[in-house]
Amino acid sequence: MKQFRYLNSIMIFLFLAALISGVFVIKSESTEPVPPCDEYLEWCIDWCAEHNPDPQNYQQCLNECARKWLEWCT
């Protein structure tokens, strides 16, 4: 049974690796594609107009575009 002496350690390592990568997947942003920074803001503003026919939602959507652009691109 000498060949299995490291099995427990390997299993624990694999478990921890799966747990850590799982946390990263959950924490990461949506996988929906978005354009690069030099095009993001203009695209997002246009996207808001197409997807939010109501002005209140439109304005909230715009503010979210600006917030994300400032966070990701500056």
Place this chain on the structure above:
Amino acid sequence: MIKKKVLLLPILILVFLAFNLLLEAELKKVLSIGSNQPDYLFMTVTGVVLDEEGNIYVADAGGSFIRKYNPEGVFIKEVGRYGQGPGEFSNSIGPLLYDGQKLYLKDDLNYRIAVLDKELNIENYIKLKGLRASLAKIDNLFYQISTKPGEPFPQVEIYNLKGDFVSSFFDERPDFFKGRTFSKKDYPAWVMFSRIVMAADRAAEEIAVTFTNPGDKIEIFFYTKEGKFKNKIEMDHLIKYKFSEFRLQFPPKYPKKSDQIIVWSIHYMGSGKILLDYWIVRYELEKAVDEKHYLLVVDRKSGRLLHQELVSNDLKVIGVKDGMLFGAEIAEDIPKVVLYKLDY
């Protein structure tokens, strides 16, 4: 006494007739498509066009598809699914155009325009070199909106049918920007509030451009199809209005009360008339407490307001052609494609 009654009767008849005429002028819904059935279920409708036979083509960004319905609204065909390959669309598609022969669908995140025949066969793709807003077409030229390099202000770019850049035009900005110095930290707000919308008139070979967030007046600029300035018309708002300058900083610090006017879209109606999709929103702090949605019919030459109509806040105006308005609305939680007859 009898004389008075005799006089009163025609007045009452006239009032009744006038009231009926006013009702006649309202929008009349002629068709509504949408249900929980798979071929009639929509997510985010971003394009609706009609062909000469009255067939209806619908682009849906949420579903990444185009569908064709007959003039009675019966499903005929669907093409597209989410993806980057042939026959696939991103989830950021629209507008959809029809030029009398082909359909053109802008697919933002695949950086291309899909060209389809009326049977929804994809004939080819026009590759786009960058992301641009909106899409219009006159003859062999496409029009798209982009931001000027290094500036927050928009311009209209002209492309040929191969997707090659030809030229650009539009050098205007809303009056509330005049005398202000642009600071980079306010870039998002300046981009938002200098946004423009446009419409193309194939018959007149003309492009109309207006600001989404107008200043003291609504200004509409007209250009030839080559991008040469023709003229500008101005009209007053429906309320006493001044753009709230607190919006130009980001994040904005809302006062107790403020108003906002949005021109959501502009359309050529034919017969020298322009239709504006116009909203008046009253805010208490950052919450919209009252939203009024109007369709304004404006005389192309003088800018005179010919008709105003209060319409449902659920109506998203997508296009106008041959006395018909087509759009999308949510009714009883079900998204629908709707066609209205414009009687003015």
